[in-house]
Amino acid sequence: MPTGHARDTRATVHELLARIDEGEPDRIAELYADDCDWRLDWPEDEHGRPDTPWIRHRATRADAAAHYRELAAHHVPEKAATTVERILFDGEDAVLLGVLRQTAAPTGRSYAARFALHLTVRDGLVVRHHVYEDSLAVARAFAPPAGGIRLP
Template sequence: MRSDANGIDAPEHAETVERFLDRLAWGDIDGVVTLFAERVDWDVPGAVEVPWLGTRTTRSEVADYFTAHPTHVAKEEFVVERTLVDGAEAAVSGRFRSRVIRSGAAMESWFVLQLTVTAGEITRYRFYEDSLTVARAWATTAKGAAGQTQETHKGATD
């Protein structure tokens, strides 16, 4: 049986990953956040103008992510298709469908989540998705007075 530098066996890491996914599915944000170490190496890469993307380094910043994200995005579907745990490392793959609340723009993508678990806490978090789809959905302006979605913002041109 493989273990990490602290002597924690892989089954304990798998239990932490499963607790994370279960709490996330139930919307137990406080429970999700308690699974993260005080210091964390977090990155959700993508366009800088999308407020929930980027890096975080503390449990408090992780809590901010999990409380702010639902104010921007309405989850329609989040399906975990496979979870693999190898020692302290885990990979979760699946797909999601959601909408930007301010505009109703749809986002749909496959994803891969990479986690590192150390001594029962998540110390590294990477979420990979179709960041172009997310950026385009975020750039769509809010619905107009007639309730029709406005055109996607194209950005400044030179």
């Protein structure tokens, strides 16, 4: 049986996943610290794109709620599925590996993207949320139709 930080990390991560599954951004955000190191696999000097506003760095609990709101607003909820294949725990840290499947609301295009999510939990709150995902798959699903911007 895990003890100390490992137990807190496990409990918080499992609660976070349950709340994400429920889909209420403010309840999800309650599990984030007021100040959170939130990074995505995205260039530091870019602050997101209009068609994928949730893909950007964040810093606060309010930002976490906004992330989940923006994510939901740009996808078809009934066509969403995330599979967490493995969770690795090490003290305050957890790494989740899996695949997410979404459908872009503006284009109707579906995509699947593998991901790794590195979380750090302190005092029952997420203080680090670093996501590494197939951003190209996401960008392609939201790209304008032929004649617009072309992605590789």
